[in-house]
Amino acid sequence: MKVLAADGISPKGIELLQKDFEVVVKDKLPAEELLEIIPDFDALIVRSASKVTAEVIARAEKLKIIGRAGVGVDNIDIPAATAKGIIVINSPGGNTIAATEHTMAMMLAMSRNIPIANETMHKGEWNRKKYVGVELRGKTLGVIGMGRIGSGVAKRAMAFDMNVLAYDPYINEERAKALGVKIATFDEVIENSDFITVHMPLTKDTKGMIAMEQMKKMKPGVRLVNCARGGIIDEADLAEALKQGIVAAAAIDVYTSEPPAEKGNPLLEAPNIVLTPHLGASTVEAQIGVSVDVAKGIIAALHGEPVATAVNMAPVSPQVMRVIAPYLTLAERLGGTVVGLADGPIESVEVTYNGEITEVNTGLLTTAVIKGLLNPVMENEVNYVNAPGLAKERGIKVSERKDRASEDFANLITVDVVAGGQKLSVQGTLFGTQGRIVRINDFRVDVDPHARILICPHINRPGVIGTVGTLLGGNGVNISAMQVGTTEEEGKNLMVLTVDNDIPAALLETVKALDGIFDAKLVNFYEI
Ligand SMILES: NC(=O)C1=CN([C@@H]2O[C@H](COP(=O)(O)OP(=O)(O)OC[C@H]3O[C@@H](n4cnc5c(N)ncnc54)[C@H](O)[C@@H]3O)[C@@H](O)[C@H]2O)C=CC1
Numbered sequence: 001m002k003v004l005a006a007d008g009i010s011p012k013g014i015e016l017l018q019k020d021f022e023v024v025v026k027d028k029l030p031a032e033e034l035l036e037i038i039p040d041f042d043a044l045i046v047r048s049a050s051k052v053t054a055e056v057i058a059r060a061e062k063l064k065i066i067g068r069a070g071v072g073v074d075n076i077d078i079p080a081a082t083a084k085g086i087i088v089i090n091s092p093g094g095n096t097i098a099a100t101e102h103t104m105a106m107m108l109a110m111s112r113n114i115p116i117a118n119e120t121m122h123k124g125e126w127n128r129k130k131y132v133g134v135e136l137r138g139k140t141l142g143v144i145g146m147g148r149i150g151s152g153v154a155k156r157a158m159a160f161d162m163n164v165l166a167y168d169p170y171i172n173e174e175r176a177k178a179l180g181v182k183i184a185t186f187d188e189v190i191e192n193s194d195f196i197t198v199h200m201p202l203t204k205d206t207k208g209m210i211a212m213e214q215m216k217k218m219k220p221g222v223r224l225v226n227c228a229r230g231g232i233i234d235e236a237d238l239a240e241a242l243k244q245g246i247v248a249a250a251a252i253d254v255y256t257s258e259p260p261a262e263k264g265n266p267l268l269e270a271p272n273i274v275l276t277p278h279l280g281a282s283t284v285e286a287q288i289g290v291s292v293d294v295a296k297g298i299i300a301a302l303h304g305e306p307v308a309t310a311v312n313m314a315p316v317s318p319q320v321m322r323v324i325a326p327y328l329t330l331a332e333r334l335g336g337t338v339v340g341l342a343d344g345p346i347e348s349v350e351v352t353y354n355g356e357i358t359e360v361n362t363g364l365l366t367t368a369v370i371k372g373l374l375n376p377v378m379e380n381e382v383n384y385v386n387a388p389g390l391a392k393e394r395g396i397k398v399s400e401r402k403d404r405a406s407e408d409f410a411n412l413i414t415v416d417v418v419a420g421g422q423k424l425s426v427q428g429t430l431f432g433t434q435g436r437i438v439r440i441n442d443f444r445v446d447v448d449p450h451a452r453i454l455i456c457p458h459i460n461r462p463g464v465i466g467t468v469g470t471l472l473g474g475n476g477v478n479i480s481a482m483q484v485g486t487t488e489e490e491g492k493n494l495m496v497l498t499v500d501n502d503i504p505a506a507l508l509e510t511v512k513a514l515d516g517i518f519d520a521k522l523v524n525f526y527e528i
């Protein structure tokens with residue numbers, strides 16, 4: 001598989017990817033070139049420079065995953081990716097400190113006029129009076145967006161003896177208390193702060209959230225910082241407010257269009273403003289961090305594993321992931337087994353969880369069942385992103401049940417399916433870290449779900465198993481393991497043969513026609 005790493009990703013992550021994949025590295029990738037070469041790639045890594053538009057995605061014939069080496073995914077058309085089953089991941093932890101420290105650097109640089117003082121010194125000037133600044137101590141800092149970076153800025157501001165007022169509609173009192181900040185409304189923050197810094201994503205709600213109307217409500221002498229996304233603070237209004245002295249100073253790292261000079265930007269001409277060229281994440285440490293994190297995510301996803309930082313599927317916390325991760329392959333294989341038994345189209349799937357596993361969110365495991373169930377019957381690859389949508393599209397009703405009680409096993413997953421009017425069921429558990437199928441329909445079994453299995457309900461009488469073995473052997477199919485499942489029903493057993501070779505359709509029909517054999521179904525776990 002081929003990975004395209006655009007936008008100057010640190011070599012540390014590239015080295016990891018190169019162990020498994022062919023990697024093409026591009027420091028600069030013009031939009032036309034991206035459009036031209038994307039059909040060839042299975043994975044794409046970007047920072048903020050490359051725009052992964054709907055057009056790029058439409059041309060991406062093989063693309064399975066887009067990795068953002070950083071936080072903001074506003075340069076990726078996520079709905080278009082999701083519709084095509086392309087996973088989008090980011091790597092949010094790696095650059096938090098870098099962006100946090102850059103915000104502090106910008107606040108200090110702006111308060112003490114460092115950039116202009118430095119510039120004029122180099123011109124031979126000595127302007128001590130002109131560049132008198134203001135202190136941070138005792139001032140109120142309004143933090144809008146109290147996520148990873150906002151919290152880090154608040155913590156550091158408190159070390160400077162600032163009072164922090166925070167606005168974030170999605171943070172609760174408890175978290176605010178733990179952070180030591182005062183939660184306030186948006187209006188309270190903008191009306192009472194001496195400094196205001198924004199740290200949220202650019203969305204339709206946050207675009208232009210701070211415009212002239214809000215600036216006019218702010219304290220005289222207010223200073224604004226934007227190290228999040230261009231446009232959260234309206235650029236034209238900020239330039240005007242700086243000119244009119246409504247805002248005393250500003251420090252800006254991000255722009256609605258980057259580089260801002262290309263399309264023109266009023267901030268470039270505005271007074272009392274400190275500008276940096278989107279440097280928030282640009283530290284050696286952060287670039288190694290995001291590159292390694294995104295590479296690990298790409299490797300996991302291309303190996304069919306879920307990625308905790310996927311932004312276009314339901315988020316799974318690391319705690320929940322720890323509990324459910326060992327069951328993911330089993331869940332997928334249970335789905336694959338049950339579809340292998342089906343003679344008609346799947347109408348409904350009910351996944352029942354028993355035991356300790358019921359204590360966590362099992363949504364991803366149900367998705368794994370669906371993924372396993374659809375993969376053998378779909379031409380295109382089914383993954384954790386597109387599986388729920390594909391099931392819905394095909395009219396498959398999916399439900400989940402939980403029952404803490406579990407009689408024979410610590411944890412149990414049961415997949416009940418109605419297919420072509422017929423009820424089918426398989427059940428699995430983990431023995432240590434090993435997945436096992438412990439029931440197929442009414443038959444108790446103990447099957448390691450790997451390679452290929454041939455499932456034959458048959459009459460329990462001498463010689464029946466032997467005839468199957470002889471027929472397969474005679475056709476060059478090696479049997480590496482065998483299980484005979486029993487049921488309460490007299491005279492009927494279930495033979496499950498693990499085979500090393502594929503069984504062609506014609507041979508499968510011959511097995512089915514053998515005396516004493518009721519049916520023969522092949523489940524190929526290599527296809528699941
Ligand atoms: N300048 C740079 O180089 C960098 C910029 N960033 C940008 O910084 C921003 C924050 O990043 P993180 O802290 O890592 O993200 P995060 O996801 O941890 O935090 C975002 C916070 O914004 C809050 N939020 C969402 N909508 C809001 C609204 N309408 N009003 C107030 N708060 C709202 C969320 O509840 C969340 O707490 C992102 O836009 C990211 O792209 C991140 C890294 C580097």
Ligand SMILES: O=C(O)C(=O)COP(=O)(O)O
Binds near residue numbers: 071095280
């Ligand atoms: O991570 C983010 O959201 C950033 O803004 C960093 O952008 P960059 O990777 O430096 O282009």
